[in-house]
Amino acid sequence: MLINHVPKVTVCLPTYNSGEFLNQAIDSILQQTFTDFELIISDDCSTDNTPVVIKSYQEQDSRIRYLRNSKNLGIFTNWNRCLEYAAGEYITIFAQDDMMLPKNLEEKVKILDKYSNVGLVTSSIMVIDTDNHHLNWNWANYSEDKLVNGEEWVKNNLGEANPICCPFVLMRRKSLEKVGGKFNCNYDYAADLELWLRICLVADLYFVKEILGYYRWHQGNKTHSFDDFYQLQEHLQICSSLIDSLNLSASELNDWEIETLSRTVKWVSYYRIYHHLKKGNLGEVLKLCQLLESWRGKSGKLSISVQELGTRIKEILQVNSRLKSEVDEYIPWMNNLEKKKSALESEVDEYISWVNNLEKKKSALEIEINRLNDEKKWLESQVKAWMQTSQKYYREIRDNGKSR
Numbered sequence: 089m090l091i092n093h094v095p096k097v098t099v100c101l102p103t104y105n106s107g108e109f110l111n112q113a114i115d116s117i118l119q120q121t122f123t124d125f126e127l128i129i130s131d132d133c134s135t136d137n138t139p140v141v142i143k144s145y146q147e148q149d150s151r152i153r154y155l156r157n158s159k160n161l162g163i164f165t166n167w168n169r170c171l172e173y174a175a176g177e178y179i180t181i182f183a184q185d186d187m188m189l190p191k192n193l194e195e196k197v198k199i200l201d202k203y204s205n206v207g208l209v210t211s212s213i214m215v216i217d218t219d220n221h222h223l224n225w226n227w228a229n230y231s232e233d234k235l236v237n238g239e240e241w242v243k244n245n246l247g248e249a250n251p252i253c254c255p256f257v258l259m260r261r262k263s264l265e266k267v268g269g270k271f272n273c274n275y276d277y278a279a280d281l282e283l284w285l286r287i288c289l290v291a292d293l294y295f296v297k298e299i300l301g302y303y304r305w306h307q308g309n310k311t312h313s314f315d316d317f318y319q320l321q322e323h324l325q326i327c328s329s330l331i332d333s334l335n336l337s338a339s340e341l342n343d344w345e346i347e348t349l350s351r352t353v354k355w356v357s358y359y360r361i362y363h364h365l366k367k368g369n370l371g372e373v374l375k376l377c378q379l380l381e382s383w384r385g386k387s388g389k390l391s392i393s394v395q396e397l398g399t400r401i402k403e404i405l406q407v408n409s410r411l412k413s414e415v416d417e418y419i420p421w422m423n424n425l426e427k428k429k430s431a432l433e434s435e436v437d438e439y440i441s442w443v444n445n446l447e448k449k450k451s452a453l454e455i456e457i458n459r460l461n462d463e464k465k466w467l468e469s470q471v472k473a474w475m476q477t478s479q480k481y482y483r484e485i486r487d488n489g490k491s492r
Contacts (some may be wrong), residue, residue: 089147095151097125097258100175100241102166103142105183108218109304110141115188116301118149122194124239128173130155132166164279168270179264181280183255186303192300196258200293203235205289207263208284211300213253218306225305228253238288244286246327246344247351249359254280256301261292272312275322277314280327316360316376324352324383345384353380 099117103110117127129142129152139156147150155173157166167181178200180186192211199209215225228251257280267286271279287293327348335343352437356376364372 095124095176096178097122098169098174098198099125099127100167100170100174100179100180100181101127101129101139101326102163102170103129103134103180103184103185104160105134105136105138106164107134107137107141109185110138111189112143112357114145115185117182117426118145118188119152119190120188120193120486121190122197125151125193126175127152128155128170129153130166130170130173131157132162133157134158146193155308156172162273162276162431164271164273164275167279171264171270172449174261177261178258179261180256180258181254183222183303185306185308186255187304188256190299190300193258193259195298195300200258200260200295203292205292206235206294207238207287208257208259209294209296210252210257210426211298213256213294213303213374215305216300216302218304220302223305227251228256228303229299230297233294233297234295236293238290238292241290241293242330243344244287245351247348249355250278250281250284252281252284253301253303255303257284263287266290275326277322278326281323282330285326285330287302300434316372317379320352320356320360320376320379324379327352328384349380352383354381356427405478485489 094159101113107114114127117125127149131138131142131154133156140150142154146154153173155169157169161169169183170207171179174178180193180196196209196211200206212229213227215223215227217223230422250289264287267283267290272282273279331341331344333349334340334344342417361373361376364370364376
């Protein structure tokens with residue numbers, strides 16, 4: 089990179105213990121067809137081989153700038169540190185485990201160059217797993233190239249699940265600076281969505297139909313560390329804060345609140361509540377329903393199905409509680425019965441053993457009886473033979489006496 093040259097684009101790459109996928113991420117950035125960029129890598133005090141990987145690339149490419157935090161700052165604070173050092177007219181916050189396709193920067197720079205009113209441009213993505221296999225997950229995919237009015241987009245989409253994949257957003261620096269120049273670190277889960285909403289209130293956005301990157305979904309994703317309740321709670325806080333910032337009239341405020349809550353209920357019901365119902369997690373369903381019902385006092389505007397669901401789940405949990413109490417009382421009785429059963433089984437085992445022993449004795453006795461019967465038969469045959477012999481001898485003596 090030429091001395092004092094200000095790059096057109098800054099690619100920010102915040103990292104933390106990213107050794108497993110970092111090579112693929114950096115390679116995809118350095119292989120861009122658009123080359124007028126700087127790559128700022130901010131390592132959030134990694135404990136694996138991340139520093140070694142980064143330094144090996146830095147030695148080969150002068151566009152790479154390596155920052156290492158002395159302590160772990162956390163996700164969005166580290167993202168903001170990247171932004172502090174970014175010099176480019178356009179900025180992207182990329183992810184350590186994702187991959188850009190070669191024309192990612194080129195196509196998005198063209199859009200920002202062409203439309204000065206566009207504050208951010210994003211593209212369709214393909215979701216992959218740890219082995220780069222395509223996952224059948226239709227998220228952040230756009231049906232057409234489309235320039236969208238920012239304020240209208242916010243009005244028509246506030247409350248929806250985040251439709252924009254952060255690593256594949258290219259922002260205009262001037263638009264970013266108009267809304268404070270950084271992510272709001274009061275949010276731990278959806279600070280990216282909150283920033284997109286702020287930018288869209290001061291600029292337009294552009295959706296690119298073409299898939300320009302691979303978003304990796306795996307167990308190491310930070311998203312996995314937030315439960316559904318926290319995600320929804322933060323989502324509703326972001327929506328509420330944005331609405332409060334608009335200085336709406338009473339009728340406008342009511343319309344915004346109803347539409348926002350309606351959209352939220354729709355995706356939460358399908359992607360969160362239904363999921364927990366299938367697994368039988370009624371407690372989680374109840375918490376989500378109560379959170380929706382309590383938002384800005386608009387429970388009366390909820391769809392009747394969600395209200396009824398929350399009521400039914402309360403009743404079911406009450407029944408479950410009563411049944412659990414009954415089961416708790418039943419368990420000691422069952423345990424006592426099991427003990428008696430075990431004792432009875434022990435006695436039965438002893439009886440069976442005694443019967444088996446008796447059977448053995450009976451068998452031995454029958455053998456002895458058979459032996460005695462055999463001896464008796466033999467004796468009887470001997471006695472019979474002796475009697476026959478005696479009779480014969482007696483007749484001989486008698487006959488001899490007569491002859492004399």
